[in-house]
Amino acid sequence: MTTLNSTPRADGFHMPAEWAPQTQVWMVWPERPDNWRLGGKPGTVDVLAKTDWSASFPLGSVAYDGRVPVTAMIDVAAAPGASGTPPVATLFLNDYLIGAMQLTADGKKERIEARIPQYALAAQNTLRVSFQRQPVSNQCLETPQAFPISVLPTSHVVLDKITPDENFSGMAARFATDTQIMVPKAYLERPASSLPQVIRVASASGVSPLRAQLSVSDDASVAVTPAKAFLAFELPVKDGAESVKASNDGHLLINHKEQTLLDLKSLNHLASLQVIDAGGQHGMVYRTLGGQAPVFERPLLLERGNATLLADNGPIATFDAKDPTGSQMIEDEQSTGLDAWRKPSLLWLIPAGIVLFLILLLAGRSARRNRS
Secondary structure, X not given: OEEEOOOOXXXXXXXXXXXXXXXXXXXXXXXOOOEEEOOOOOEEEEEXXXXXXXXXXXXXXXXXXXXXXXXXXXXXXXXXXXXXXXOEEXXXXXXXXXXXXXXXXXXXXXXXXXXXXXXXXXOEEEEEEEEEOOOOOOOOOOOOOOEEEEEOOOOEEEEEEOOOOOOHHHHHHHHOOOEEEEEEHHHHHOHHHHHHHHHHHHHHHOOOHHHEXXXXXXXXXXXXXXXXXXXXXXXXXXXXXXXXXXXXXXXXEEEEOOEXXXXXXXXXXXXXXXXXXXXXXXXXXXXXXXXXXXXXOOOOOOOOOOEEEEEOOEEEEEEOOOOOOOHHHHHHOOOOOHHHHHOOOHHHHHHHHHHHHHHXXXXXXHHHHHHO
């Protein structure tokens, strides 16, 4: 066993590896650190008014054993500028603003620490730091001049073990360990059209080719029983509760519990992709709408949700069939435990009332002693 210092999956991610002489390739497995170095190249940029630094990473390249990114730690250093207004660093994950900080700008390391909410994660992620500074001072005769700001190589993402959500980002975390790809036998008979389709969907879902097992069903009418996290194409899944029902005649039916959210007919050249639970196994199901499947022109990008409709140019509608109003997401993001006590709220009245009661009790005892 040896260790590779860099792999195509994540720059700076140290992986134990073993040479397989039969296939003449390195077989690699991630170690289990609690931190993951960002894949973007650290360095210095001269900022006149505004500039961005970004790092992109698939969720499957960092998630394992239920661990997903929970906190971003971005270390920066900035030189002072001509203006007395300090520069501002703003942190985004997939265009969600998750943190910001006004920098001291004295050339020393400063850390931007931001919690990563689960709704911001996706199968493919982009972490972006936006720097803004005032280019000139109050003396208008000064020539605007750029000043350097550095993103330091100690920047990293903290991983923690949580229960993945039942959506696209949660499935990307599950697919990082082991995946069962299930296709009908008809896919093997027309690989020129089916293979690009499978590759596009599997890549967007976060399936790792190193940990994927292909299963071929001889009879497309018989329900399959997955044994692990799965990605099924055009196959019925045993005990699979599908909120989105798509048929070859172009009938689309979307349900939420006992309520019908959408009922459309005569659709064609579309497909549906959704997250389902089947017999205790979580997975995704891909189905064609109409007689013709879409031909994806570019890589797919799955947004927040657990169901999407796909066309030639990618997703045209993504939603959460289990939480269409977003009320469950709001409830899940509410602070609990110690986090709820750290934020100013009415909860602070509870310990304040207890302290006030104890003070009055002690004052009453002291008054009785003085009278006696």
